Amino acid sequence: SxxxxxxxxxxxxxxxxxxxTCSADKLGNKYVSWYQQKPxxxxxxxxxxxxxxxxxxxxxxxxxxxxxxxxxxxxGTQAMDEADYYCQAWDSSTRVFGGGTKLTVL
Amino acid sequence: xxQLEQSGAEVKKVGASVQVSCKASGYTFANYGISWVRQxxxxxxxxxxxxxxxxxxxxxxxxLRDRLTMTTDTSTSTAYMELRSLRPDDMAVYYCAINGxxxxxxxxxxxxxxxxxxxx
Numbered sequence: 001s002x003x004x005x006x007x008x009x010x011x012x013x014x015x016x017x018x019x020x021t022c023s024a025d026k027l028g029n030k031y032v033s034w035y036q037q038k039p040x041x042x043x044x045x046x047x048x049x050x051x052x053x054x055x056x057x058x059x060x061x062x063x064x065x066x067x068x069x070x071x072x073x074x075x076g077t078q079a080m081d082e083a084d085y086y087c088q089a090w091d092s093s094t095r096v097f098g099g100g101t102k103l104t105v106l
Numbered sequence: 107x108x109q110l111e112q113s114g115a116e117v118k119k120v121g122a123s124v125q126v127s128c129k130a131s132g133y134t135f136a137n138y139g140i141s142w143v144r145q146x147x148x149x150x151x152x153x154x155x156x157x158x159x160x161x162x163x164x165x166x167x168x169x170l171r172d173r174l175t176m177t178t179d180t181s182t183s184t185a186y187m188e189l190r191s192l193r194p195d196d197m198a199v200y201y202c203a204i205n206g207x208x209x210x211x212x213x214x215x216x217x218x219x220x221x222x223x224x225x226x
Contacts, residue, residue, distance in 0.1 A: 031210075031211040033211060035151070043143075043201075044216070045209065045214045048210065048212035049211050049212070054208070054209055054212075054214065055208075084150075086151050088151075095153040095167075098150070099150045
């Protein structure tokens with residue numbers, strides 16, 4: 001089965017850049033979506049088709065995808081960005097989530 | 107507005123079945139697939155499967171395929187997920203989500219989640 005790997009945790013200081021990675025075989029050939037989930041809430045979409053941002057998502061969120069790695073970048077991280085982040089790989093037969101990354105802003 | 111309203115929390119015994127419903131509103135139900143995702147306590151998201159309300163096509167995660175059935179009722183714009191032979195590790199919050207309503211290759215609208223407790 002297709003496996004997608006994320007680092008379990010990442011800590012950044014407010015105002016710094018957070019880069020959350022998502023790794024899998026030939027991931028660059030697939031679309032990747034990213035979701036933010038805060039405690040007790042449903043996930044929300046923050047990046048789709050690897051690098052596009054939905055309406056209402058701040059410009060500080062961006063995405064890239066090449067080779068075996070996709071990256072969610074939060075530029076100028078704010079305290080409100082503290083959450084769990086999940087990537088999801090998409091193609092005709094794959095809908096797999098990564099294990100999630102807990103982002104701490106301190 | 108586009109939204110998904112899920113059924114309430116369930117408590118089931120090991121070996122029983124559970125059915126969770128997901129009622130859609132604010133859009134043409136038949137036009138977009140519905141995925142089901144679950145999250146065990148303190149764990150990550152797990153994609154369970156997908157159904158097309160338009161023609162009933164389904165795609166299930168391999169590890170759940172023999173216990174899982176997804177259906178839809180287009181007359182009531184409702185999707186259903188049934189999981190059989192429940193085990194303790196099926197205890198989770200179950201979410202439904204729309205596939206690509208506004209954004210392709212993404213789950214862009216989520217339900218509020220349904221807690222399923224499995225007890226022995």
